[in-house]
Amino acid sequence: MSDTSYREITHNGLWKNNAALVQLLGLCPLLAVTGSVVNALGLGLATLLVLTGSNTAVSLIRTRVSDAIKIPAFVMIIATFTTTTELLMKAYTYELYLILGIFIPLIVTNCTILGRAEAFASKNTVLVSAWDGFTHGLGFGLVLITIGAIREILGSGTLFANMHLLFGPLAENWRIELFGEGYSFLIAILPPGAFLVCGVLIALKNVIDGHIERRQATRRVIIKGAKRVRTTGEIS
Amino acid sequence: MIRAIKDNSLILGIFALITAGLLAGTYLGTKERIAESERKVAQRALLEVVPEDRHDNDMLNDTLSIPQASLKTLGLKSATQLHVARQNGEPTAVIIPAIAPDGYSGAIRLIVGIYTEDNSISGVRIVNHSETPGLGDKVDTNKSDWVLGFNGKSLGNPPVEQWQVKKDRGAFDQFTGATITPRAVVNQVRKVLLYYREDKARLLKAAAETATPAREQPHE
Numbered sequence: 024m025s026d027t028s029y030r031e032i033t034h035n036g037l038w039k040n041n042a043a044l045v046q047l048l049g050l051c052p053l054l055a056v057t058g059s060v061v062n063a064l065g066l067g068l069a070t071l072l073v074l075t076g077s078n079t080a081v082s083l084i085r086t087r088v089s090d091a092i093k094i095p096a097f098v099m100i101i102a103t104f105t106t107t108t109e110l111l112m113k114a115y116t117y118e119l120y121l122i123l124g125i126f127i128p129l130i131v132t133n134c135t136i137l138g139r140a141e142a143f144a145s146k147n148t149v150l151v152s153a154w155d156g157f158t159h160g161l162g163f164g165l166v167l168i169t170i171g172a173i174r175e176i177l178g179s180g181t182l183f184a185n186m187h188l189l190f191g192p193l194a195e196n197w198r199i200e201l202f203g204e205g206y207s208f209l210i211a212i213l214p215p216g217a218f219l220v221c222g223v224l225i226a227l228k229n230v231i232d233g234h235i236e237r238r239q240a241t242r243r244v245i246i247k248g249a250k251r252v253r254t255t256g257e258i259s
Numbered sequence: 260m261i262r263a264i265k266d267n268s269l270i271l272g273i274f275a276l277i278t279a280g281l282l283a284g285t286y287l288g289t290k291e292r293i294a295e296s297e298r299k300v301a302q303r304a305l306l307e308v309v310p311e312d313r314h315d316n317d318m319l320n321d322t323l324s325i326p327q328a329s330l331k332t333l334g335l336k337s338a339t340q341l342h343v344a345r346q347n348g349e350p351t352a353v354i355i356p357a358i359a360p361d362g363y364s365g366a367i368r369l370i371v372g373i374y375t376e377d378n379s380i381s382g383v384r385i386v387n388h389s390e391t392p393g394l395g396d397k398v399d400t401n402k403s404d405w406v407l408g409f410n411g412k413s414l415g416n417p418p419v420e421q422w423q424v425k426k427d428r429g430a431f432d433q434f435t436g437a438t439i440t441p442r443a444v445v446n447q448v449r450k451v452l453l454y455y456r457e458d459k460a461r462l463l464k465a466a467a468e469t470a471t472p473a474r475e476q477p478h479e
Contacts, residue, residue, distance in 0.1 A: 058392075087270060088270060089263070089266070089267055089270075091263070091267050092267045092270060092271050095271060096270075096271065096274050099274050099275065099278045100274075100278065102278070103278040103281055103282055106282055106285075107281065107282065107285045110285050110286060110289045110293070111285070111289065113289065113293050113296070114289035114292040114293050114296070115292070117293070117296035117297070117299075117300065118300070121300075178392075179392075207392070207393035209391070212392045212393065213392075
């Protein structure tokens with residue numbers, strides 16, 4: 024039983040162990056549906072739902088499954104949540120369902136979900152597991168939306184186009200047009216553009232991590248030399 | 260060992276039952292809404308092709324079957340129905356589904372509405388495609404008005420030899436940087452018109468036989 028705190032789980036899920044930028048999992052949907060914010064948001068929410076649900080369910084039954092059958096049992100749970108989410112999207116956001124197409128059922132193949140179930144939910148209590156699932160799903164979703172926004176702006180010159188597919192007819196006037204009708208930058212809309220934007224984001228995260236690391240290292244050095252005490256131990 | 264297998268199988272079996280039960284429940288719970296959404300989308304496509312003021316029947320359910328021999332011309336893989344638009348019980352137009360197999364990125368599904376009075380096109384709409392965004396996808400009405408250019412055209416206007424894109428010495432514009440997509444659409448629409456010319460008499464006769472009295476459509 025790990026004694027990870029909620030704060031550490033949040034930091035892990037959103038930044039340190041981010042499913043898309045660090046673990047590089049779930050790249051298939053990430054590359055295919057991030058052409059616009061509404062598509063990315065739709066699939067991000069669906070993945071979040073499945074991840075939170077499956078982590079909760081796996082944690083609930085973690086004592087009842089032996090090692091031999093835990094993987095098939097987990098897969099059954101994840102598949103159930105995925106299909107339920109698919110049916111709900113088909114019923115309540117039909118047009119978005121048509122646009123996202125095969126990528127909704129493909130959520131079941133997202134390694135993040137089985138990964139979190141196996142690595143965390145099967146070994147931790149329900150609330151903690153649910154939170155872990157939620158933060159990892161949120162981290163993944165935020166990356167999806169960021170890439171979606173960048174690709175939509177660069178590729179189609181708009182932002183928040185077609186948001187009514189998710190939020191109803193009132194959201195139609197959320198659309199911002201940045202570069203005028205007929206603007207399109209093809210490579211940003213096609214999958215290679217997704218690879219490139221994702222790569223840039225990973226590089227950016229590493230740069231930020233490097234800065235934080237250096238700042239913390241400097242602080243450690245300062246503290247170390249701050250006192251002169253006759254001990255042989257380290258001052259941390 | 261046997262005990263372990265028995266226990267595990269039992270637990271796995273119970274899991275299967277529970278998950279299948281949950282799925283069945285969700286399926287039944289959402290079935291109505293899903294069917295309604297699918298109807299609405301199909302209805303909307305048909306309405307774009309034959310507007311409200313040219314029909315007063317329920318086109319979605321007023322259908323005739325397409326003869327097996329003609330499925331190939333229309334690019335259809337399996338038996339499909341075409342829709343009949345009527346006014347006061349008399350057929351005024353037919354809406355024929357077709358598939359252009361030679362799009363740039365695969366098959367393009369479309370519907371072609373033809374007025375029975377003068378055999379002219381009431382409208383063409385692309386229902387499904389995977390064409391290149393920004394280039395071939397201009398055949399979609401929310402990207403450009405190109406497909407509205409088919410309205411009013413027929414097999415005499417322009418003459419059959421000119422039912423091609425301009426690049427192939429025809430009368431229809433293609434897109435800058437994308438010829439394959441409009442070519443596929445123009446060719447398929449021409450094939451639909453040719454099928455219709457051949458089958459019109461039989462269709463009108465079949466439509467008269469299945470005529471139901473005109474129903475008032477509840478307008479929203």
